[in-house]
Amino acid sequence: MIKVVTDTVERIEISYVCPSHHEFSRIFVAGVTVPPTWDCPRCGKLARLTGSDPSTGAPHPEPDEVDEGGRTPWDILMERRTIADLDKELSARARSLRADPPATDEDRDWAEDRLAA
Numbered sequence: 248m249i250k251v252v253t254d255t256v257e258r259i260e261i262s263y264v265c266p267s268h269h270e271f272s273r274i275f276v277a278g279v280t281v282p283p284t285w286d287c288p289r290c291g292k293l294a295r296l297t298g299s300d301p302s303t304g305a306p307h308p309e310p311d312e313v314d315e316g317g318r319t320p321w322d323i324l325m326e327r328r329t330i331a332d333l334d335k336e337l338s339a340r341a342r343s344l345r346a347d348p349p350a351t352d353e354d355r356d357w358a359e360d361r362l363a364a
């Protein structure tokens with residue numbers, strides 16, 4: 248039997264900006280607690296929320312005001328992966344980058360930083 252699921256979940260787009268001014272956004276289900284920080288996909292620095300809370304219209308709290316009990320991106324990662332898993336992923340990715348180097352200067356810089364570590 249095929250079960251048809253109708254997707255009626257409301258989603259919100261949340262914007263982040265990192266210290267290097269890279270802006271990006273992530274989509275969340277409306278009503279969930281949005282992480283106050285997210286690793287920048289371009290440089291890896293810790294990005295912070297921009298703009299205001301769509302549910303209240305109030306500006307996002309400063310990082311110092313963020314709930315101490317809030318999970319960090321690292322906490323969330325560690326709920327899904329182990330260090331051994333991450334080592335395996337990193338090794339596989341490094342092998343892939345050595346075999347097929349990235350095309351752009353920015354990607355190449357990113358890869359060289361990782362391969363040097």
Ligand SMILES: [Zn+2]
Pocket residue numbers: 265266267268269287288289290291292
């Ligand atoms: Zn960045």
